[in-house]
Amino acid sequence: MHSRFFIPQATPSRRQALALLTLPVAAPLASPSWAAGVAAAATAPLPQITLAGPPALVSAPLMHMAQSNALQGVAQRTVFTAWRDPDQLRMMAMGGKTDVLAMPSNVAANLHNRGAGVTLLNISTWGALWVVTRDAQRKALADFKGEEIAVPFRGDMPDIVLQVLAAKQGLDVQRDFRIRYVPTPMEAMQLLITRRVSHALLTEPGVSLALRKTQSFPVGLAAPTLHRGADLQQEWGRVFARAPRLPQAGIAAVGALREQPAVLAAVAQAYARSVAWCRANPMECGQMMHRYIDLLTPEAVADAVSTSQLDAVPALAARGDLEFFFTQLMARNAALVGGKLPEAGFYAAPASA
Template sequence: MSLGVWVSCSENDSMRIIRIIKSINTARHAAAALCLLLAGTAGAAETRPPLTLAGPASVVSFPLLHMIDSGALKSHADRVTFRLWQNPDQLRVLLANGQVDYTAAPANLPALLANRGEPVRLLNISVWGQLWLVSRDPQVRRYADLSGKVLLTSFSRDLPAILLDEVLRAEHVAGKVTLRRTRDMQDAVALMLAGQADHAVLGEPMASLLLWRNARAGGAPLYRSQSLASAWREAFPGQPALPQAGLMASSRRAPDLALSRAVEHAYAASARWCSAQPRACAELTHRHLPQLPVAAIEASIRVTRLDSRPASEVRPQLEALYRLIADKHPQAIGGRLPDVGFYGP
C-alpha cells in the first residue's frame, strides 16, 4: 500500500517528502554531534577533579588562601578548597584518609612519611623560622637569659619542640629552664594575658596576637624578645638557615609532576604577593580565618621570613637539618635522610 501511495504522489509532493527526510537526517546528525560535544565536555570535566589544599592557621598557609581567591589553579581544577588542621597528628589522619591533596607542613613530617613508605614529596620550603620568645621582662632578650625561669610552650613531640630543645642546649640552659607545657598556643596566650606566666615561646601569628590583645587590654608591657631563627643562626653558624615549614604533595598527587610543579609555582607567586602586600594579605586571610584580627595577621607577616624556594634547590639546608634531627631525634624523620626523589617539585 505504501508503494501505491508513493507512485500516486505528484512531483511537488515527492520533493517535499525528500526535503523532510533530509531535514530529519540533518537533525539526527546535529543531535549526534551535540551528544559528542557534551560527552567531550563531560570528559574534560572529569580530568579536572577538585583540589583540597590544607594548612594550619599560620603564615605558611596564607599563600594557599591567596591561591584560592586569585584562581591561581583554575586551569588545573574546577574547584579548589582549603581545609584547616590544628596539629600534625590531625594532618597525618587527613593524609592517611586521602582527604587533602597539597598541604602546608613542618619540614620533618613529609620526611617521616616518606621514610615510612608513603610516596609523598616535599615541594618547597617557604617559612624560615616562625617561633618567637615573648617575655614580660625587658631584661630577657635572648633564650640564654631564661636560666632559672619558667617558659610556657605548647610543643612536645613535633618540630618546634625539637628546635627549642636544640637552641636551649646550644645556649647551655637546657635543664636550667623549666618548661611548662600547655594544651595549645591559645592556652599559653591566655595565661600570659592573665598574668599567670612571664615567658612563652609562640609560633606566628599567635605571638603577634598575644602582643595585640595585650596592648588592646592595656596590660603590663610584653616584649618580643628573640626569634628562634635568630637564636638558631647564633647556635649553629655552620647551618644558619632554618627550613621550618613548606608545602608537600600527598601520596595520591605526588606522582603528577606537572600538577605539582603548577601548584609549587602558584604558591611561590602567592608567597611573593603576601610578602609585598602584608596588609592586603592580612585582610584576605582574615576573610578565611575570621578568628584572627587583621592587625595581628599583618604583624606576623612582617616579622616572618616568607620566602618560597623549591625543595630540590634547598636540599642542602634541609639535609643539614635532617642530619641534626636524625642524630638526636631519629623518630621525627623515620631514622634516615629521605631519598633524592623526595625533593620536589
C-alpha cells in the same frame, strides 16, 4: 562567602584551640598568566584540589590560591581546610582526602620515610619562632634559665627547635627550664595574655597577635606589656655559625597528586606567586586570613608578614639547609625524621621541569 571559626569547650581528652572548617573557593580574583605553560600537560582538569594547613603564615598562600582560584588551569575547584594539631595533620596526610598540605619540614620527612607517600614541594617558612616575654631584659635563650615557658606541640615543632638550641648551648630543656606544655599555640598565647605564665614560645602570627592584644605593638607605647625575647632564628644562626634561617615549614603533595608532575608544577608556581602577593599586600593578606580564621586579626597578620622570613624556596634548592636541620634533629632523636635522611625522591623536581 564568610565562615566562622570558634573556640570549643575543653574536653577531658583534648582541649581544642580552633574549630576548623573547609572553605569553598571564591570567585576568581585574577586570571593567572602562567596557566598556558602547564595546562597543555593537564588536558583534563581535576574536579577538585584540596589544600590544607595550620592557622599560621605558611597557610596564607594556600588560602590565597583557593580564594583566587589560582589552579583553574589544572582543577575545576580549589578549597582550603585547616588542621589544628600535628596529630590531625598526620591523619590528613594518610587519609587520602587532601592533596597538598602545609606542614613542618620534619613531619614531611618522617611521613615520607615511613612510606606515607609525601613529596616536598618547597620550604617557605624560614623564621617565625620567638619566646615572647613580660621581661624586656631577656633577649637570648640562656636568659630564660630557671624560668617557666609555655610551649605548644610537645615533641613537634617548635618544641624540637627549642631542645636542639638549648642542647647546643649546654642547657637541658627539662632540667634548666620549667616547661609547661600545652596542646596548641593559641593556648600558649592565652596563658601569656592572661598572666598565667610570663614567657611563651610562639610562632607567627601568634607572636604579633599577642603583642596586638596586649597593646604592646606598634613600638613606641610608654609601657608595653609583652616583648619579643629570644629570636630562635638568630639563636640558630649564632650557635651553628649559619645564616639565621630555619627551614621550618613548607608545602608537600600527598597521595595520587604526586604522580602528576604538571599539576605539581602548577601548585608550586601558584604558591610562589601567592607568597609574593602576601609580602606585597600584608594588610590584604591579613584581611584574607581573618576571613578564614577569625581569631587572627588583619593587623596581627600584617605585622607577622613584615617580620617573618616568608620565602618559597623549591625543595631541591632547600635540600642543603634541610639536611643540616634534619641531622641536628637526628642527633637528639632519629625518630623525629623517620630514622634517616630522606632520599632524593623526597624532593620534588623543579616546577619548571
